[in-house]
Amino acid sequence: MQGELVFLHGWGMNKAVWQLCIEELKESYKGPIKSVNLPGFGGANVPNGEYTLASATQLLGEQISDNSTIVAWSLAGLFALKLAELYPTKVSKIVLVASSPCFVEALDWEGINEQVLNDFSEQLQNNTTKTIERFLAIQAMGSERAKEDIKTLRALLKAQPAANENALSVGLELLKSQDLRTLFSRLSLPIYGIFGRLDTLVPRQVPARLADLNPLFSYEIIAKASHAPFISHRQSFLSYLKSIL
Known part of the structure; x- marks a missing residue:
């Protein structure tokens, strides 16, 4: 029996971003699949x-x-x-997507x-919508399909309720303050990664650094992808994911 496959989204977004991937995976993955909103995003409780x-x-x-794969x-x-x-009993594998x-x-x-x-953080205080728009643009920056990527992300974002202001603000604070490298190096479960070489938020040097920290870590880099490889290069992303599963 395959464990649950659980998808978690990034800052300012919601679980709808995984919709297209999940629809395709349902054909081949035999276990349960779901995407979950991070607390305070997409209408989820804080x-x-x-x-x-x-x-x-x-x-x-x-x-x-x-026994879930996250x-x-x-x-x-x-x-x-x-x-x-x-x-530890709930997580059997981790797949980091453009993450660190x-x-x-x-x-x-x-x-x-x-x-x-x-x-x-400063802009968030003045104009939430504009700040999220700007973040979408940075996520797609570098991708050869940047305009289409932003359009897709924007449409998926609208599929769920807007994020809680506090969750947005704390989310940025977590990106700024958390350093889990020691925890990452200590984990003894399989950890995989899939990255975009053109990502400006998680630079392309990071995957090799992570492999140095934890010998159980293996990864793939998509040459022409940016920060949302599962949107811009969905087939490459899914074939890598299927090879892990």
């Missing part, structure tokens, strides 16, 4: 009390059955790693310049 990575991961944990895009990679730490245990660049690490995230 944690009681403070919204932290741990409290939000607990809410996610309640929706995931044992496919996590971007911000959701932090949640997937935390799920594996807090609920540490998103901000440091002396010894490639990532997003912290000022970019600070700017987003």
Whole structure:
């Protein structure tokens, strides 16, 4: 019996982004498949009390059955790693999609310049819709199909209720503050990754760095993809995913 296949979305988005992939996978994957909204996104509940990575991961944990494979895009990679730490029996495999245990660049690490995230946080206070639009543009930047990618993401985003303001703000804070590299290096379950070589948010040097941190990590890089390879290069993404499953 194959375990559940669970898809988690990135910042500012919702579970509808996985719709097209799930429809195709249903033909070949024999186990249950679902996509889940991160707490506060797409109309999902937010944690009681403070919204932290741990409290939000607990809410996610309640929706995931044992022996699941977690496919996590971007911000959701932090949640997937935390799920594996807090609920080891629930997570049998992790697939990171254009994701990293540490998103901000440091002396010894490639990532997003912290000022970019600070700017987003500031803009979020003034105009949520505009900030999410700008984030969509950055995610598609570099992709040869950037315009179509943005259009697709925008349409899928509208399929669910708007994100909670606090969840958006905390999500950016998590991208800025979390460094789960030590946790990533300690995990003893299979971890896979699929990345876009043209991604400006998770630079192309990151996958090799992750392989140095954890010998159980293996990955693929799609040459002409950016930050949303499952949108711009769905067939390549799905064939890699099927090879893992």
